[in-house]
Amino acid sequence: MTSPGTSETTGRAxxxxxxxxxxxxxxxxxxxxxxxxxxxxxxALDDVxxxxxxxxxxxxxxxxxxxxxxxxxxxxxxxxxxxGTISRHGTPLTDLRPHRLAGMxxxxxxxxxxxxxxxTVTENVMVGADRFRRSGFVSALLALPRSAADExxxxxxxWRAMSDAGVAEFAGRYPGSLPYAVQKRVALARALAADPELxxxxxxxxxxGHDEISELGAFVRGLAERMSIVLVDHHxxxxxxxxxxxxxxxxxxxxxxxxPEEVRDDPAVVDAYLGExxxxxxxxxxxxxxxxxx
Amino acid sequence: xxxxxxxxxxxxxxSSVLGRNLLGVLAGLLVVVVVLELTGPFRNSQFATMxxxxxxxxxxxxxxxxxxxxxxxxxxxxxxxxxxxxxLLETGAVPFPVAMLAAAAVTALAxxxxxxxxxxxxxxxxxxxTLALAVGVPGLAIYFDGVFGGEQGLRVSSPRPPDWLADxxxxxxxxxxxxxxxxxxxxxxxxxxxLLLLANLTASRYGRIWRAVRDDEVAAELAGVRLGRMRxxxxxxxxxxxxxxxxxxxxxVRLAAPSGxxxxxxxxxxxxxxxxxxxxxxxxxxxxxxxxxxxxxxxxLGTDLGLTGTQAAELAPLVYGVVLVVVMLVAPxxxxxxxxxxxxxxxxxxxxxxxxxxxxxxxxxx
Numbered sequence: 001m002t003s004p005g006t007s008e009t010t011g012r013a014x015x016x017x018x019x020x021x022x023x024x025x026x027x028x029x030x031x032x033x034x035x036x037x038x039x040x041x042x043x044a045l046d047d048v049x050x051x052x053x054x055x056x057x058x059x060x061x062x063x064x065x066x067x068x069x070x071x072x073x074x075x076x077x078x079x080x081x082x083x084g085t086i087s088r089h090g091t092p093l094t095d096l097r098p099h100r101l102a103g104m105x106x107x108x109x110x111x112x113x114x115x116x117x118x119x120t121v122t123e124n125v126m127v128g129a130d131r132f133r134r135s136g137f138v139s140a141l142l143a144l145p146r147s148a149a150d151e152x153x154x155x156x157x158x159w160r161a162m163s164d165a166g167v168a169e170f171a172g173r174y175p176g177s178l179p180y181a182v183q184k185r186v187a188l189a190r191a192l193a194a195d196p197e198l199x200x201x202x203x204x205x206x207x208x209g210h211d212e213i214s215e216l217g218a219f220v221r222g223l224a225e226r227m228s229i230v231l232v233d234h235h236x237x238x239x240x241x242x243x244x245x246x247x248x249x250x251x252x253x254x255x256x257x258x259x260p261e262e263v264r265d266d267p268a269v270v271d272a273y274l275g276e277x278x279x280x281x282x283x284x285x286x287x288x289x290x291x292x293x294x
Numbered sequence: 295x296x297x298x299x300x301x302x303x304x305x306x307x308x309s310s311v312l313g314r315n316l317l318g319v320l321a322g323l324l325v326v327v328v329v330l331e332l333t334g335p336f337r338n339s340q341f342a343t344m345x346x347x348x349x350x351x352x353x354x355x356x357x358x359x360x361x362x363x364x365x366x367x368x369x370x371x372x373x374x375x376x377x378x379x380x381x382l383l384e385t386g387a388v389p390f391p392v393a394m395l396a397a398a399a400v401t402a403l404a405x406x407x408x409x410x411x412x413x414x415x416x417x418x419x420x421x422x423x424t425l426a427l428a429v430g431v432p433g434l435a436i437y438f439d440g441v442f443g444g445e446q447g448l449r450v451s452s453p454r455p456p457d458w459l460a461d462x463x464x465x466x467x468x469x470x471x472x473x474x475x476x477x478x479x480x481x482x483x484x485x486x487x488x489l490l491l492l493a494n495l496t497a498s499r500y501g502r503i504w505r506a507v508r509d510d511e512v513a514a515e516l517a518g519v520r521l522g523r524m525r526x527x528x529x530x531x532x533x534x535x536x537x538x539x540x541x542x543x544x545x546x547v548r549l550a551a552p553s554g555x556x557x558x559x560x561x562x563x564x565x566x567x568x569x570x571x572x573x574x575x576x577x578x579x580x581x582x583x584x585x586x587x588x589x590x591x592x593x594x595l596g597t598d599l600g601l602t603g604t605q606a607a608e609l610a611p612l613v614y615g616v617v618l619v620v621v622m623l624v625a626p627x628x629x630x631x632x633x634x635x636x637x638x639x640x641x642x643x644x645x646x647x648x649x650x651x652x653x654x655x656x657x658x659x660x
Contacts (some may be wrong), residue, residue, distance in 0.1 A: 078512075098512075098515040098516055099518055099520050099521070100518075101516060102516065102517055102518030103518055107516070108516050110512065110516070114512055114513030114516075115509075115510070115513070116505065116506045116510055116514075118505050118509050119502065119506060123502050123505075123506075124506075126502060127502060127503065127514065127517045127519075128517050130503065130517050130518055130519065131518045133499055135499075140494065140495055140498035140499060141491050141494055141495055142491075143310070143315065143494040143498070144312075147311075147498055147499075148310055148311060148312075151311075154499070190513075194517065
């Protein structure tokens with residue numbers, strides 16, 4: 001995987017790292033405020049707020065069942081909140097639908113990858129770039145030059161995204177024939193092909209090995225040059241080293257929010273979840289990630 | 295050496311989608327002319343029959359193979375096209391190409407309605423709903439017998455070859471342009487036009503998005519695809535093809551009657567598509583050929599083996615059923631899927647352990 005940014009971005013040493021934090025709250029790119037979701041008698045999210053600033057990597061963590069995926073589903077319009085609003089650039093999104101996200105510059109990867117198994121890697125990624133198409137049905141039916149030019153442009157976008165994610169060499173292959181780690185990068189390439197300003201990553205590190213996770217961390221930091229990222233993951237080392245700010249959920253409520261070191265020392269977080277994980281992470285003695293040195 | 299030959303051949307082919315598809319269709323037209331001119335009226339009418347099955351089948355393979363929606367109601371959509379053609383030709387004021395286009399348009403409109411309902415249904419529910427269509431539409435023809443002619447159906451006056459065309463053909467081939475041959479030409483030229491348009495579509499963004507929707511709805515939706523709209527579009531394209539197939543059927547059979555559009559027709563189309571290879575236009579052609587030419591061949595074989603006429607005639611559906619079961623067991627990808635697999639195995643053996651992943655170009659599936 002090559003770092004797409006121009007500056008050197010490894011771990012937290014990069015100069016552009018956390019530049020979003022010190023500033024006096026720039027207008028959030030994407031904000032969720034006071035969102036409550038109930039499934040029958042169960043409250044999955046209770047008055048949850050979260051603001052993503054431009055070029056920020058924002059982590060969402062919490063124990064299993066804390067509501068992380070539900071929060072993502074609310075952001076994508078798959079789940080309607082019972083209360084609260086979602087806004088983009090300060091404008092409330094009243095009728096959020098999944099198919100409108102791509103057009104608004106929001107891309108998401110799925111936990112289950114959701115690759116199209118009957119499409120080649122290139123075609124998969126081209127679907128991700130589909131929001132940039134310009135020609136319509138008639139030009140496709142008659143194979144007019146406009147349609148051909150459109151296809152070339154989409155192919156080029158797909159190619160760039162595949163090169164960024166390091167899967168260009170698998171262009172003609174079908175996803176089912178590729179190792180899981182490569183499939184994950186194809187899914188990432190598909191999201192990048194939409195050229196999003198906000199990228200939602202749902203457990204990007206699950207199923208990856210140790211080296212692949214560090215690689216992913218560097219890659220995500222590099223992406224922050226181009227977009228904001230919201231990251232849900234269980235790998236504490238990754239989240240602590242990559243994120244500018246972290247929101248911690250427990251039983252559907254926000255129990256802590258702030259910079260990684262603040263969050264890590266918060267007693268509520270230690271209670272809920274982190275204590276056990278942080279100790280385990282510290283005893284691993286992770287190189288390259290200094291997330292446990294505080 | 296064969297590699298350099300295929301590379302040279304590939305250079306000669308046009309690089310654009312339209313150029314490639316046009317070339318294919320022109321080659322097909324040449325074959326059609328030669329075959330129809332060299333065969334007699336009986337074979338001509340068999341080819342005409344194959345053409346209307348194939349027109350509907352290629353439309354169905356786009357819907358079922360590419361978009362993953364099953365339809366047991368395409369026979370009913372063919373009926374819509376056939377009755378539209380019959381009613382328009384009855385007036386005597388409408389030339390047959392206009393009647394055919396109108397049939398496609400009316401059926402496409404019916405496709406919007408059915409497709410909008412179908413887009414919300416999946417699997418067995420979709421099969422059930424379209425099955426209801428197959429059962430219900432012929433019933434409508436009986437109920438409104440004043441317009442549609444009831445059980446007897448509508449007699450359709452088939453177009454006759456214009457004199458100038460008959461003269462021109464006689465001048466070129468020294469053979470008569472019989473009515474059967476003329477109808478076969480109409481059917482096959484329609485089929486080739488449909489193939490050209492569908493090949494364009496499947497190679498375009500629409501083919502890709504249809505397949506994406508089939509494979510993973512959530513991921514497609516997140517990429518900005520409007521699932522319902524794309525499903526309805528696939529249904530409309532497929533219905534327009536069925537309507538055109540019905541129009542050709544009406545002119546070839548010279549009749550549009552409820553007995554011609556039973557559930558058996560819908561099932562035959564579906565088996566043709568599956569046997570040939572789901573999602574492939576060529577596969578749908580193969581399946582339609584099998585549908586038309588296999589039963590008479592089996593019946594002929596039966597009579598040769600000393601069976602009575604009735605016994606031989608009953609042998610045909612049996613063999614067709616056996617072929618279907620065998621194909622499903624041995625080659626779930628249909629005839630074409632099996633061919634692809636064999637070719638793949640062959641090239642892989644030739645290439646040895648050469649890494650397939652190094653091939654950077656991707657090919658569109660057709």
